Amino acid sequence: MLQRTPARRPSRPRDAAPSTAPAAAPSLRSCAVPQLPQAHEGDVQLAQRLQRAGLQPTRQRLAIARVLLRQPTHMHADQVLQAARTHYPALSRATVYSTLPLLVQHGLLRALPLGLEHQVYDSRTDAHPHLLVEETGEVMDLPPDCIRWDALPAMASGLEIAGIDLVVRVRRTTSATPAPAATSAPAPRRAG
Secondary structure, three states, X not given: OOOOOOOOOOOOOOOOOOOOOOOOOOOHHHOOOOOOOOOOOOHHHHHHHHHHXXXXXXXXXXXXXXXXXXXXXEEEHHHHHHXXXXXXXXXXXXXXXXXXXXXXXXXXXXXXXXXXXXXXEEOOOOOOOEEEEOOOOEEEEOOHHHXXXXXXXXXXXXXXXOOOOOEEEEOOOOOOOOOOOOOOOOOOXXXX
């Protein structure tokens, strides 16, 4: 039969008085406490916007929303990842790539059909025209009054307009002067 030996306490000399000093508290300096992302101004509104769209406002989604939903912008997934990591450094590429189509599905973003190497996302979901600089892939919003949407022909019976995507493609000429700044971010070059 096995016998268990009791755990031994550190011994003290028999003639020493019991210590009255309090036990030392564990030091927090030796523990690495993970840093949580700081809350930003407007996070409550962004969280409410995600909830109204039917999405849980996770920290990762809020970091992405900070980049895309605060002002009009056009970005592809790698640009979103880079910018959102300033808000949430542990954000993964897979999370960004899975969240962007989810935001489109829930009506918070538009995926622009530009025929570029990467999908470009637009934070404006209303019908509006775009300007695409072919050499750089830069996408800009055109003023809404530059196109007459009311001049569309009447639809045949049983048809309705599901969406309008107008992209004006331009290329720089040798005598080109820089265009004024617009709400844009460089997009990837066109494939092919």
